[in-house]
Amino acid sequence: MTYAVIMAGGTGTRFWPKSTSKHPKQFLKLFGKETMIQQTVRRLAPDINSENVLVVTNTDYIPFVENQLPSVPAHQIIGEPVARNTAPCVAAAAAILYKIDPESTMVVLPADHRIENRETFLEVLKSAGDLAGETESLITIGIKPNRPETGYGYIKYNSGKKNEAGKYSAYSVQNFTEKPNLETAKTFLKSGDYVWNSGMFIWKTSAILNAFEQHLPEIYELTQKLIKSEMNDADVEDFYQVCPSVSVDYGIMEKAENVHVIPAEFGWNDVGSWRSVHDLSDKDDQQNALDPEHTVALNSKSNLVQSNSGKQIVLIGVDNLAVVETENVIMVLNLDHDQDVKKVVEQFKKDQETVGLT
Numbered sequence: 001m002t003y004a005v006i007m008a009g010g011t012g013t014r015f016w017p018k019s020t021s022k023h024p025k026q027f028l029k030l031f032g033k034e035t036m037i038q039q040t041v042r043r044l045a046p047d048i049n050s051e052n053v054l055v056v057t058n059t060d061y062i063p064f065v066e067n068q069l070p071s072v073p074a075h076q077i078i079g080e081p082v083a084r085n086t087a088p089c090v091a092a093a094a095a096i097l098y099k100i101d102p103e104s105t106m107v108v109l110p111a112d113h114r115i116e117n118r119e120t121f122l123e124v125l126k127s128a129g130d131l132a133g134e135t136e137s138l139i140t141i142g143i144k145p146n147r148p149e150t151g152y153g154y155i156k157y158n159s160g161k162k163n164e165a166g167k168y169s170a171y172s173v174q175n176f177t178e179k180p181n182l183e184t185a186k187t188f189l190k191s192g193d194y195v196w197n198s199g200m201f202i203w204k205t206s207a208i209l210n211a212f213e214q215h216l217p218e219i220y221e222l223t224q225k226l227i228k229s230e231m232n233d234a235d236v237e238d239f240y241q242v243c244p245s246v247s248v249d250y251g252i253m254e255k256a257e258n259v260h261v262i263p264a265e266f267g268w269n270d271v272g273s274w275r276s277v278h279d280l281s282d283k284d285d286q287q288n289a290l291d292p293e294h295t296v297a298l299n300s301k302s303n304l305v306q307s308n309s310g311k312q313i314v315l316i317g318v319d320n321l322a323v324v325e326t327e328n329v330i331m332v333l334n335l336d337h338d339q340d341v342k343k344v345v346e347q348f349k350k351d352q353e354t355v356g357l358t
Contacts (some may be wrong), residue, residue: 001104002129004048005093008037008057008065008111009080014273014338017329018306026111027064030277037111038068043118047126047298048107049298054096055111056089081237087219087251088243091203093214095239096231097205105129106208108201114280115269120161124264127166128202131260135163138211138253139170139202142195142261143268148185151272151339153178153197153249157261170260176249195263199270201248208252215255220244221269273338274322278304288315304335 012025012300017051019025026037029078034042050071057065059079066077078092090108097104107125115121128139142155157171176197180188188194203211212220222239229235253259269276281289281304288297290305290313297303300315307313315321322333333341 001052001101002048003097003101003104003106004044004053005026005090005097005106005108006037006053006111007042007086007089007108008055008056008061009089010110010112012112013342015277016341017324017326017331022060023030023064024061025271030271031114031280036114036271037065040109040111040113041069041072043115043121044107044125047122053136054078054093056093057111058083059276078210078236079233079304081240084240084243084245086248087212087216087246088240089250090103090208090252091216091219091223091243092226092236092239094208094212095226098223099227099231100207102206104153104205105132106201106203107207110199110270112271113198114267114269114271114276118266120264120266123166124168124262124266125202127168128170128262130164131165131170132203135258136204136207136210137163137170137258137260138207138327139165139260139262140173140253141198141200141202142263143198144263144265145189145194145196148182148189150179150182150185152270152295154180154185154188154194154196155197155261157263159193163260165262168262168264170262173253173259173261176254195261196268198268199249201253201341206241207258207274211252211256216244216246216251219246219251219346274304274324274341275305275335275338278302278322278335290315302335 008026010024011021012019015025018028022236027035029035041050053072054076055065056078059081062077062079128180132139154177156174158174161172162169163351222243226235226239269280279287283289286301288303295305297315299317302320303315304322305313309325320335321334324331
């Protein structure tokens, strides 16, 4: 059986002021009438229905998950009492799934990505799942780059070593690279054997547990203890409290020898900034993404307006701005500086007078 593990514990600081530690990005309606986590789960059906979904999230966010995903079984919503990065998240989910079904396959997905071509996405997942079952490989999905992007990590693959995965080819991974500078990103794009690291993984549950045993034995021992437990909230909390903080990329994928990547294109975006929201939103003929009932834009172009207050917002002679209004904050942002939002949040966290804004 194939299960989806949805990683939904992030705080989404780059989407402040709409996304806060009390109500983060994955539970917001940034596109359309569904929240991002609802879209993530819905696009998997019917290949993976909600009864075969596990959600790993911050303990404080469990009510959001229960409210927004009522068809996901309550015992498959796993609360993280402390943030420990992605490796413990994957390890806990693997332990739980192994106890349910030792022959299961895991599809590990972030809760807050945008995917335009659902049909192709599902084809890639199926091909990856079939290959993972046949070869015990650890498979990740790489996005074919169309520009020298400095905001994503990269994966270099060996084009001469591949396995056929249905309609797709899976290539042996040579190395992972963190977010590069512009010149390096241009070199990666020109080489043709680099893809963006999507942070999506497919493997047999037993295979990833074997990888933990080999590369992160301390976490592996904790998974074995969790498997033997009753797996109640206290058992999960005990696991997290003593588990080291490490990413699955660094702890497993960069060290294992049986790692493959499937290069693919299906309209992927990790929606990592307000610029991304503008780019992915419906726009008028002046490239403004706004609600025409509550916004007037005169001699203005390439702007984004997000407000639920019902107030009329008027833009006159301005370009390339994001205007984001919440109950407590009005932010006016030059979209070329969208990565600086995180700095503002960090500053507010240092200022006791702004408690409640983050």
